Amino acid sequence: xxxxxxxxxxxxxxxxxxxxxxxxxxxxxxxxxxxxxxxxxxxxxxxxxxxxxxxxxxxxxxxxxxxxxxxxxxxxxxxxxxxxxxxxxxxxxxxxxxxxxxxxxxxxxxxxxxxxxxxxxxxxxxxxxxxxxxxxxxxxxxxxxxxxxxxxxxxxxxxxxxxxxxxxxxxxxxxxxxxxxxxxxxxxxxxxxxxxxxxxxxxxxxxxxxxxxxxxxxxxxxxxxxxxxxxxxxxxxxxxxxxxxxxxxxxxxxxxxxxxxxxxxxxxxxxxxxxxxxx
Amino acid sequence: xxxxxxxxxxxxxxxxxxxxxxxxxxxxxxxxxxxxxxxxxxxxxxxxxxxxxxxxxxxxxxxxxxxxxxxxxxxxxxxxxxxxxxxxxxxxxxxxxxxxxxxxxxxxxxxxxxxxxxxxxxxxxxxx
Numbered sequence: 001x002x003x004x005x006x007x008x009x010x011x012x013x014x015x016x017x018x019x020x021x022x023x024x025x026x027x028x029x030x031x032x033x034x035x036x037x038x039x040x041x042x043x044x045x046x047x048x049x050x051x052x053x054x055x056x057x058x059x060x061x062x063x064x065x066x067x068x069x070x071x072x073x074x075x076x077x078x079x080x081x082x083x084x085x086x087x088x089x090x091x092x093x094x095x096x097x098x099x100x101x102x103x104x105x106x107x108x109x110x111x112x113x114x115x116x117x118x119x120x121x122x123x124x125x126x127x128x129x130x131x132x133x134x135x136x137x138x139x140x141x142x143x144x145x146x147x148x149x150x151x152x153x154x155x156x157x158x159x160x161x162x163x164x165x166x167x168x169x170x171x172x173x174x175x176x177x178x179x180x181x182x183x184x185x186x187x188x189x190x191x192x193x194x195x196x197x198x199x200x201x202x203x204x205x206x207x208x209x210x211x212x213x214x215x216x217x218x219x220x221x222x223x224x225x226x227x228x229x230x231x232x233x234x235x236x237x238x239x240x241x242x243x244x245x246x247x248x249x250x251x252x253x254x255x256x257x258x259x260x261x262x263x264x265x266x267x268x269x270x271x272x273x274x275x276x277x278x279x
Numbered sequence: 280x281x282x283x284x285x286x287x288x289x290x291x292x293x294x295x296x297x298x299x300x301x302x303x304x305x306x307x308x309x310x311x312x313x314x315x316x317x318x319x320x321x322x323x324x325x326x327x328x329x330x331x332x333x334x335x336x337x338x339x340x341x342x343x344x345x346x347x348x349x350x351x352x353x354x355x356x357x358x359x360x361x362x363x364x365x366x367x368x369x370x371x372x373x374x375x376x377x378x379x380x381x382x383x384x385x386x387x388x389x390x391x392x393x394x395x396x397x398x399x400x401x402x403x404x405x406x407x
Contacts, residue, residue: 002378002381002382002385003297003377003378003381004377004378004381005377005378006377013294013295014295015294015295016294017291017292017293017294017295018290018291018293018295020290020291021291022291023291024290024291025290025291026286026288026291027283027285027286029282029283029284029285030285030286030287030288032288053287053288055284055285057282057284060282062285063285111287111292111293113294114292114293114294115293115294115296132292134287134288134292135287136287137287137288137289137292137293138286138287138289139286139287140284140285140286140287141284141285141286141287142284147287148284199293201289201290201293201299201302204289204290248302249302249366249369249370250298250299250302251298251302251375251380252293252296252298252299254298254375254377254380255296255298255377255380262375262376262377264375264380265372265375268369268370268372268375269372271370272370272371272372
């Protein structure tokens with residue numbers, strides 16, 4: 001049964017992870033150790049284990065995996081509810097970002113059961129036993145599930161995500177036809193949760209030089225805006241063997257986007273525009 | 280001294296999906312085909328060199344190891360070909376809906392397996 005939408009959770013998986021050693025290609029400070037287990041309270045019938053990545057910057061120790069067993073009869077339906085329950089009732093040091101709890105802010109993006117998604121829009125019933133919770137991939141960790149996103153936002157800033165014009169400003173707003181506005185559908189909705197960039201193998205291998213799907217989708221959002229007048233300069237900035245062309249159309253980005261957007265298609269559109277400009 | 284912050288795991292924990300698995304298979308089959316191409320050249324040179332050389336090479340090719348390698352190379356060729364076509368379609372800007380990505384991915388796997396089997400049946404019949 002082919003996957004139809006990025007929120008399809010596979011019922012059966014041949015492999016939970018690639019057949020490489022646990023600490024394959026991992027620097028000494030990033031090696032993960034086994035941590036504590038917090039069993040469910042006595043008398044609970046419906047439980048789910050959560051294996052969660054922990055890192056305490058002040059402990060002077062390596063990251064570890066703690067396992068928390070949760071009573072599902074006394075917990076909200078979402079993974080974020082379980083995390084909040086753990087923080088409130090079991091271990092107040094558990095640290096994660098969250099805000100809107102309805103999939104519009106992008107704060108609680110994390111790796112749940114091996115793929116990136118928002119903790120607030122993933123049902124606990126769609127996770128496996130034990131549910132594995134890691135921070136977004138390939139980022140320096142500040143604490144527990146909180147990665148340092150500065151570099152990803154710097155890459156976002158590099159595509160100049162704002163309207164650039166050369167013509168004199170009109171008396172009133174810069175107008176747009178409804179069909180011109182519709183070309184931005186599927187691109188303007190990005191909430192910058194960075195699920196896609198963190199899940200992109202090409203970005204894992206070249207995080208410094210490849211801009212990654214999130215920044216490139218944003219770039220396409222401005223390239224395709226009828227009011228923007230800097231298309232040439234934007235394309236000049238992207239015509240580079242690494243910034244754009246390190247995308248090898250793996251499409252983990254489109255598979256993982258919690259807003260059902262299509263970074264893979266956006267990047268292909270940029271590549272096409274560059275070819276059209278040359279001919 | 281401030282310890283360096285750990286890097287969160289990537290390849291070690293990310294779930295294998297059709298998207299990434301076919302991508303790495305495309306790269307792998309490309310490498311296998313490159314490794315195989317000198318053998319292809321040796322085969323042609325052996326044929327040009329005469330019956331004795333060719334017979335020696337054919338013996339090697341007919342050994343269990345030779346057959347296994349040839350089977351692997353046949354599949355690599357067909358997979359790289361089919362998935363290459365899939366990439367061409369993408370480069371033209373089509374086939375990016377998630378449903379299409381998955382359907383075309385499974386189709387590439389099925390067609391390359393089918394072509395491999397057909398090629399081997401045809402080859403073994405001709406040889407017999």
